[in-house]
Amino acid sequence: xxETRLQSFCRSPVVWPLAGILLLVLVNLVHDxxxxxxxxxxxDGHLYGTLVDILNQGSRCMLVALGMTLVIAVSGVDxxxxxxxxxxxxxxxxxxxxxxxSVALAMTxxxxxxxxAGLASGLLVTWVRVQPIVATLILMVVGRGVAQLIxxxxxxxxxxxxxxxxxxxxxxxxxxxxxxxxxxYLGAQxxxxxxxxxxxxxxxxxxxxxxxxxxxxxxxxxxxxYMTSGLCAGLAGLLAASNIRAAxxxxxxxxxxxxxxxxxVVGGTAxxxxxxxxxxxxxxxxxxxxxTVTMYNLGVPPAVAPVPKALLIIGVCLLQSExxxxxxxxxxxxxKAA
Amino acid sequence: MTEPLxxxxxxxxxxxxxxxxxxxxxxxxxxxxxxxxxxxGAGKSTLIKVLTGVYAPDAGEILLNGRRVAPASxxxxxxxxxxxxxxxxxxxxxxxxxxxxxxxxxxxxxxxxNWRALRRRARAALARLEIECDVExxxxxxxxxxxQMVAIAxxxxxxxxxxxxxxxxxxxxxxxVADLFAIMRRLRGEGLGIxxxxxxxxxxxxxxxxxxxxxxxxxxxxxxxxxxxxxxLVSQMLGREVTAEIAAPGVAAAKGEKKSAPPLLxxxxxxxxxxxxxxxxxxHCGEVTGLAGLLGSGRTETARLLFGIDRADAGELRVRGTLTRLRSPRxxxxxxxxxxxxxxxxxxxxxxLSVRENLIFALQAKQGAWRVLGRAEQVQLTEHYIAAxxxxxxxxxxxxxxxxxxxxxxVLLARWLATQPELIILDEPTRGIDIGAKAEIEQIIAKxxxxxxxxxxxxxxxxxxxxxxxxxxxxxxxxxxxxxxxGDITAGRxxxxxxxxxxxxxxxxxx
Numbered sequence: 001x002x003e004t005r006l007q008s009f010c011r012s013p014v015v016w017p018l019a020g021i022l023l024l025v026l027v028n029l030v031h032d033x034x035x036x037x038x039x040x041x042x043x044d045g046h047l048y049g050t051l052v053d054i055l056n057q058g059s060r061c062m063l064v065a066l067g068m069t070l071v072i073a074v075s076g077v078d079x080x081x082x083x084x085x086x087x088x089x090x091x092x093x094x095x096x097x098x099x100x101x102s103v104a105l106a107m108t109x110x111x112x113x114x115x116x117a118g119l120a121s122g123l124l125v126t127w128v129r130v131q132p133i134v135a136t137l138i139l140m141v142v143g144r145g146v147a148q149l150i151x152x153x154x155x156x157x158x159x160x161x162x163x164x165x166x167x168x169x170x171x172x173x174x175x176x177x178x179x180x181x182x183x184x185y186l187g188a189q190x191x192x193x194x195x196x197x198x199x200x201x202x203x204x205x206x207x208x209x210x211x212x213x214x215x216x217x218x219x220x221x222x223x224x225x226y227m228t229s230g231l232c233a234g235l236a237g238l239l240a241a242s243n244i245r246a247a248x249x250x251x252x253x254x255x256x257x258x259x260x261x262x263x264x265v266v267g268g269t270a271x272x273x274x275x276x277x278x279x280x281x282x283x284x285x286x287x288x289x290x291x292t293v294t295m296y297n298l299g300v301p302p303a304v305a306p307v308p309k310a311l312l313i314i315g316v317c318l319l320q321s322e323x324x325x326x327x328x329x330x331x332x333x334x335x336k337a338a
Numbered sequence: 339m340t341e342p343l344x345x346x347x348x349x350x351x352x353x354x355x356x357x358x359x360x361x362x363x364x365x366x367x368x369x370x371x372x373x374x375x376x377x378x379g380a381g382k383s384t385l386i387k388v389l390t391g392v393y394a395p396d397a398g399e400i401l402l403n404g405r406r407v408a409p410a411s412x413x414x415x416x417x418x419x420x421x422x423x424x425x426x427x428x429x430x431x432x433x434x435x436x437x438x439x440x441x442x443x444x445x446x447x448x449x450x451x452n453w454r455a456l457r458r459r460a461r462a463a464l465a466r467l468e469i470e471c472d473v474e475x476x477x478x479x480x481x482x483x484x485x486q487m488v489a490i491a492x493x494x495x496x497x498x499x500x501x502x503x504x505x506x507x508x509x510x511x512x513x514x515v516a517d518l519f520a521i522m523r524r525l526r527g528e529g530l531g532i533x534x535x536x537x538x539x540x541x542x543x544x545x546x547x548x549x550x551x552x553x554x555x556x557x558x559x560x561x562x563x564x565x566x567x568x569x570x571l572v573s574q575m576l577g578r579e580v581t582a583e584i585a586a587p588g589v590a591a592a593k594g595e596k597k598s599a600p601p602l603l604x605x606x607x608x609x610x611x612x613x614x615x616x617x618x619x620x621x622h623c624g625e626v627t628g629l630a631g632l633l634g635s636g637r638t639e640t641a642r643l644l645f646g647i648d649r650a651d652a653g654e655l656r657v658r659g660t661l662t663r664l665r666s667p668r669x670x671x672x673x674x675x676x677x678x679x680x681x682x683x684x685x686x687x688x689x690x691l692s693v694r695e696n697l698i699f700a701l702q703a704k705q706g707a708w709r710v711l712g713r714a715e716q717v718q719l720t721e722h723y724i725a726a727x728x729x730x731x732x733x734x735x736x737x738x739x740x741x742x743x744x745x746x747x748x749v750l751l752a753r754w755l756a757t758q759p760e761l762i763i764l765d766e767p768t769r770g771i772d773i774g775a776k777a778e779i780e781q782i783i784a785k786x787x788x789x790x791x792x793x794x795x796x797x798x799x800x801x802x803x804x805x806x807x808x809x810x811x812x813x814x815x816x817x818x819x820x821x822x823x824x825g826d827i828t829a830g831r832x833x834x835x836x837x838x839x840x841x842x843x844x845x846x847x848x849x
Contacts, residue, residue: 203691209684
């Protein structure tokens with residue numbers, strides 16, 4: 001019985017990115033010849049250490065990957081998330097520049113703006129029937145432009161205590177952003193799996209025609225997925241702006257769409273849609289962040305860092321695929337036989 | 339007797355598990371239009387594909403003008419003089435007409451195009467069909483009919499001796515069909531052999547000289563068109579003797595009692611361009627209404643209209659007496675309708691989801707995302723239908739793609755039964771499933787009728803329609819042509835109505 005449980009665990013999409021994280025940790029330990037990488041210290045009731053850093057800095061990618069998972073599950077893709085991070089940050093920064101506006105108002109306005117942008121993508125895909133990659137590319141370009149327009153192309157410094165807590169504060173000893181993102185993942189998991197929304201999303205992605213013929217409002221489901229993605233991106237933009245205490249509309253959220261797509265794919269959600277795994281995306285985003293930190297630690301120049309990143313992603317994706325795994329298994333048993 | 343232009347002898351082709359063609363002979367003379375006929379799965383398209391070099395035959399030989407040819411690709415077939423125009427125009431819409439006609443054989447040298455020669459040759463090719471148009475216009479700006487003509491012009495630009503037209507009229511209106519026929523006759527006059535694949539019997543009689551009928555991958559017969567009556571043709575296509583009078587068993591008792599109740603659904607003059615014309619249809623609770631007709635007669639199109647998949651252009655629909663406009667399957671499902679599509683793979687199953695998820699989906703979709711069926715309730719529902727419909731599956735959590743076709747069909751049936759519909763539309767529910775499963779599905783249909791559901795039963799197997807229906811509506815060429823009830827439902831009468839022609843007057847009194 002334990003045999004089959006082990007087997008089913010090995011087939012779970014989370015295994016391979018988890019294995020990747022463990023491998024990276026090992027690389028760091030060997031490179032450092034010490035356990036510094038794993039050390040966590042407590043100062044003023046807050047946890048500090050490389051692992052905590054990974055959780056903190058990785059939280060934005062995790063959050064964006066949450067929305068991206070749903071969009072990819074309905075056979076779409078959202079390229080606009082990076083730009084929407086910039087939009088969220090810009091809206092909040094401009095509003096927070098005036099003392100009269102509360103932090104809550106600024107955040108609400110920012111999230112409303114990005115959710116609306118997500119809805120726009122959704123409508124382009126479902127109503128106008130534009131390819132998802134084109135529709136969200138439009139929003140990606142337009143979003144970056146609007147963000148620049150809002151801030152006049154300047155980096156706007158944000159100095160509001162309440163807002164700073166978002167990206168720098170601590171809750172229960174952990175970075176607040178990490179706690180927030182993990183809580184959102186738990187919430188999403190409960191909402192999607194306890195309601196029928198998860199089933200509807202998977203069905204719409206698995207066979208759109210069949211789900212329409214079975215009486216599902218496919219357009220509505222898709223629009224909601226894109227809206228959720230916009231919302232997640234907006235919140236991630238706020239986290240980033242709060243973390244650096246500024247809204248950088250030119251570079252903020254740059255390449256985030258690629259990282260988020262990587263996280264989702266590495267986490268075992270197929271780009272063709274259908275079955276999705278939120279936990280997989282979470283672990284996938286952590287893997288990416290661990291890799292980034294490892295690159296720093298090993299002293300790999302930032303310009304070269306994408307190469308090992310690409311290699312790791314290819315490796316994990318190959319391991320996810322049943323076919324290549326069987327091929328590898330074949331090699332293994334052939335060797336044993338020899 | 340003249341030597342035939344094309345002679346295919348003893349052609350055989352098998353695919354894993356299926357014999358698609360078995361020793362088929364097929365010949366076409368120069369200067370004739372020859373119809374190739376048969377229902378779904380008869381082997382028409384396989385034969386065409388062997389002829390045009392898409393498939394290599396397992397047996398037999400192809401003689402063109404007495405010389406043996408063995409085209410290994412459509413290009414080689416074209417070089418031999420066999421040109422094909424497919425149902426879906428496969429040209430490049432964004433290129434000009436001239437470019438489309440000359441694509442792949444552009445005049446020019448060293449990679450440079452001789453544009454003037456290209457346009458001149460394109461114009462000449464169109465002139466042969468007596469079509470005048472700006473050859474520099476973008477192809478996509480033309481009507482489908484004109485695009486088809488361009489496709490023919492392209493096929494003829496080569497030294498074509500045999501032209502294959504694979505369902506060229508499927509998307510054309512009546513006038514466009516007439517234009518196409520004029521061109522076909524002109525080309526026949528020039529001595530070309532034309533193979534014409536179509537589902538429309540009227541067109542067969544309007545334009546062809548001879549015809550060949552295939553059924554289940556075998557040759558049924560070759561006839562001169564004038565010498566074969568419609569009825570005989572249809573019975574050859576369906577493989578039934580016209581005289582066979584199979585009466586519907588035990589249906590007389592079922593009808594009559596509910597005559598006074600208003601129909602669950604009543605359509606008047608329901609129409610959609612290219613799908614169905616002015617359909618009148620009433621569906622009653624506790625009745626199985628069969629929808630019979632040849633391929634392309636508008637059966638599936640009717641089902642799609644009644645389930646809100648396509649919208650009607652004209653006519654009215656009353657559900658329980660209230661005027662209703664169906665705009666989506668969702669609305670239809672909420673009215674208590676259900677629809678099992680003939681295309682399980684594309685329109686039915688969620689291949690990667692489990693049997694349970696597939697089965698409860700329609701009910702859950704009807705209830706919305708928040709009124710959730712509990713896990714226990716889902717499992718119970720699934721197990722109930724697995725037992726009731728005898729679905730063979732390792733368990734409720736198996737992905738449905740691992741099930742056989744018949745069992746997938748039963749899951750889809752269960753998906754809709756779980757919504758407790760009042761009307762269930764079954765489009766070819768027995769297609770591609772084994773005989774045992776077929777009998778079980780027929781039993782289920784009988785039970786649904788006894789439970790007071792209205793069933794619309796669509797099948798291309800005439801015997802099935804006779805067996806299962808308490809009332810049969812016959813469609814021909816996208817029109818309703820006859821209705822039979824009770825003891826009047828016999829295979830012979832249905833076939834006569836499906837074939838049309840001289841039986842036209844008889845059907846009036848049965849309505």
